[in-house]
Amino acid sequence: MAPTETLSRKIRxxxxxxxxIASLVVTLGTLYGSLVLRDILLKQRIVDEAQRTWELVDADPQAALPxxxxxxxxxxxxxxxxxxVPPILRALPPGFHRTHDGIWRLAYISERAEGTIYLSVAPGLADHIVRWISILAVALSVLGIAIISWLGYRRCRRIVAPVAQLTDTVLAWDPRSPQLTRFDSPAHRGENTYEVAHLGxxxxxxxxxxxxxxxxxxNFTRDASHELRTxxxxxxxxxxxxxxxxxxPRGERSLRRLRQATDDMEVLIDAFLVLARHPDVPVDSEDVSVQEVMHEEAANAREWLEDKPVNLVVxxxxxxxxxxxxxxxxxIVSQLLRNACHFTEAGTVQIEVLADRVEVRDxxxxxxxxxxxxxxxPFWRADLSDYTAKGMGLTLAQRLAERFGWKVLLESQPGQGTLATLRFS
Structure with missing residues (x-):
């Protein structure tokens, strides 16, 4: 399995x-709010100036306006x-308008029976004040979000730390020599949450x-190796x-069946004892000549052919x-040969030893x-009439091969025979 990110890293x-995301939302919200606030302040300011201007006009219509x-x-x-009146203001109807003559301005047209007042205001200082207040608000908000996020992350990391410790303990745990106290260690309790406590x-x-x-x-492996062989x-x-x-003649046939059943039992005992061991537990191994083993298995397999016109060659x-x-x-080869001999009524069963595999062709x-x-x-049989077959032969062969990193492969066509291959790693 490919390495994945740790829980702490994902939380971070x-x-x-x-x-x-919160900083972007706050920044955009503050900028939009500052623009709205600036317009509100300017409009209120220009309305006040318009009222003051009307008062000046009412006092002396001919006086010059400041x-x-x-x-x-x-x-x-x-x-x-x-x-x-500047041309940019003349055509404007009563109300608020935005104009631009090098710098943007807010224009206000107020109309009464006495005449019309034209006001044009540049944002000036108000614009700068609102801008700097917005920048300060954004900076403080982003700083606050960063501090809160950091504190929240540290808190969450402390909460999940026991889970990470339990994970490390599980990865280092050896089932052959378990240390029970490690899962119950107080260091794993951390924040003493319900989930962590019950997980431990x-x-x-x-x-x-x-x-x-x-x-x-x-115990089974030890006892079976002695009690079953006896x-x-x-x-x-x-x-x-x-x-x-x-x-x-009838007794001789029974004796042959008895010997065959004994051989089968020894094969099954050897297979089950190997499969019963944990993969990390070493088994007694040595350098084996595959060719010698094939000759021995071929000699044993000739008894399965009985009087069939089948030629068995290596x-x-x-x-x-x-x-x-x-x-x-x-x-493994014995199981492959048993099937080849059982399902071949005439012709040839051939065992070929190659550099990286053994092929049994029938x-x-x-x-x-x-x-x-x-x-x-497991337990599947193609020939249900053969009560002596248990349907475990190929299953055992495959499991034994996988135990040592080998492969058992089958190729077959109806009426054309079968090729069984034991491929070494």
Whole structure:
């Protein structure tokens, strides 16, 4: 599995994104609010100036109106031409308007029976004040958001720290020698949240169950290697003694079945003992000559052919040496050979030893696509009439091969035979 981000890192990015978004919202909101506030202040200011101007006009209509750098005001009596009024203001109807003659201004036209007043105001100082107040507000808001986000992140990191510690403990945990106290450590409690406390208890309980399972597996492996082999040995010795007697043809057939069943039991015991071990527990291995093993298995497989007109041959194209338990390769090939001999009524069963694989090719009945797809399923049998087959042969062969990093492959066509391959890593 590819490495993923830690929970603390994800939370940090969440707070960073949240802070950035909040800062953008606050900045845009403040800028928009400052523009609205500036317009409100300017409009209120120009309305007050218009009222003051009307008071001056009422007092003396002929008097010159005061002017300034920020204000330009004009009065046009009713019926007179607004020649003294700048062209940009003349055509404007009563009310507020924005104008631009190098700098933007806010214009206000007030109309009464006496005439019309034209006012033009440059934002000037008010604009600068609002701008700097907005910048200050934005800076303080962003700083506040950053501080709050940082404090929130630190708080969340403290809350999830026990989860991170439990994760590290689980990754370092060895089921073969569990240390129960690590999951119950007070350091994992952190903020003493409900979830962390119960997660630690659940992991400690799981650790105890795994330890019990490992002990049972060890005991079974140890006991089975002795107890299961003992009765098989007794049966084999009894069969050898019976072979020295003069048996009837029927008795000889029964003895052959007894020996075959004994061989099958030994193969199953070897396979199950290997599979019962944990993958990290080493098994006794040595350099095995694959060619020698194939000759031994071929000799054993000839008994399965009985009186069939089938020629069993071994092609020693290569002689690779594989470091593995001595019986494992034999067990796998034995299962492949059993199927080849059982489903071949005439022709050839060929074992070819190559540098990186063993191929078992037969001229039997073959398999269609549906049968081939189920060949490795446990307890599935293509020939239901054979009560001696348990449907575990190919399944055991595949599981044993996977245990050592090998592969068992099948290629088959109905009526054209089957090619079974044991490919070494």
């Amino acid at each position: 990015w969440i707070f960073i994104v949240q802070g950035v 002017q300034s750098n920020s204000y330009a005001r004009f009065f046009v009596p009713a019926g007179s031409m607004p020649d003294q 208890d659940a992991l400690a309980s799981m650790s105890r169950r795994v330890e019990e399972y490992v002990d049972r597996e060890r 009765p098989v040995t007794v049966v084999r010795v009894a069969g050898d003694l019976l072979a020295t007697e003069n048996l009837s 092609l020693p194209t290569a002689d690779p040496k594989i470091h593995a338990p001595p019986r494992v390769i034999g067990v 001229t039997g009945i073959g398999m269609d696509a549906e049968t081939l797809s189920k060949a490795f399923d």
